[in-house]
Amino acid sequence: REGIDYRHTKNQNGAKVVFKTPNGAEKFWDLSHCLKHARCPIEQGFRDNLSYLLDLRHEIEHRSTNRIDDAVSAKLQACCINFNDAIKSMFGVQYALERRLPIALQFVTFSPDQRAVLKKAGDLPRHIETMMDDFERRLTPEQQIDPRFAYRVFMIHKTANRAPGTDLAVELIPPESDIAEKFSLALKEVEKKKFLPKEIVDTMNAEGWDRFTMHSHTKLWQRLAAKDPAKSYGAVAVGRQWCWYETWLNRVREECQQHPDQYKTLPPA
Incomplete structure (x- = not known):
């Protein structure tokens, strides 16, 4: 799709000739060759x-x-x-x-x-x-x-003291704990990035989905019941304003990619 000819070729009398296998199939670049290409x-x-x-x-x-x-x-x-x-x-x-x-x-x-x-x-x-x-x-x-x-990553083995905790197979070490100081790396719990509805729409528009509107967004989250807490697409933030997580942004992007005729102005045929 980038217009790169990834076959092995040589110049023979001014013409490009493709190398062939003993059985006559064209020879393509191997992974090592692809990794070294300037446009990898x-x-x-x-x-x-x-x-x-x-x-x-x-x-x-x-x-x-x-x-x-x-x-x-x-x-x-x-x-x-x-x-x-x-x-x-x-x-x-x-x-x-x-x-x-x-x-x-x-x-x-x-x-x-x-x-x-x-x-x-x-x-x-x-x-x-x-x-x-x-x-x-x-x-x-x-x-x-x-x-x-x-x-x-570093993980620690733990036997849970109570039944609800027994389903947890891995415990991440809090960065401020005594255990974390012994490791060169600790996994930190970070605040999830949040997006207002307008930011979701603006992001999609900036990516070329010019027909994705606030109305499109509202219809989509309603159809998918995206505000169901079990789906973890967002939450009520400060000021009781609903904010979306990046998982929802990715889901919206996926929707646009699956229906380009609905969310993008296509060039005339």
Whole structure:
């Protein structure tokens, strides 16, 4: 859609010739080639993450190693999040994966003693360690701590004292707690950004949905019962004024993308 020819070509007697496979199919760029293109649409942290995983894949090739999970889990988690973010930014929030794959379940747990034994016995093959070290040495400190390159969080195990709390699988550590001081990163609970109805309409208009009006917005939230507290699309803020959260803004954007003929003035045929 960007007008880029992503086939492997060569100039032969002034004409562009496309490389073919032994079976006659056209040869297309691989991911590494795409990442190096000047018009690659993903951000630097995304590219660093994918380049790292590509180098790792090439180093392992078709050999098997079962001692690598701890070393690359942060990069794999970042890759999953980056992939979903790229889908939403380039193709629309209606294709977001969190609607279909919202959580991941782990089927095994280890005691601290078991984990210590596993880590002690889990040295990586030397050639893989070398590849990882060489790659990360080429990154700046800012690139190394970018969550789009490696996504890391700290969690604590807790046994709930009362029944309602037993459904909570993960507890986030309050940043002011004693536990948080022991970590280099704590997840902070932040105030959700709020939007007035006019701000929702103005945002959609600025994005090109010029036929999306306040009336359109009112009809949409009424049809979807968006003020139902269970849907967490918004809340009554200071002054008893209803404000919308960013989740609703994304839902409105999705509605516009799904019905462009209704919310955008289309050019004459």
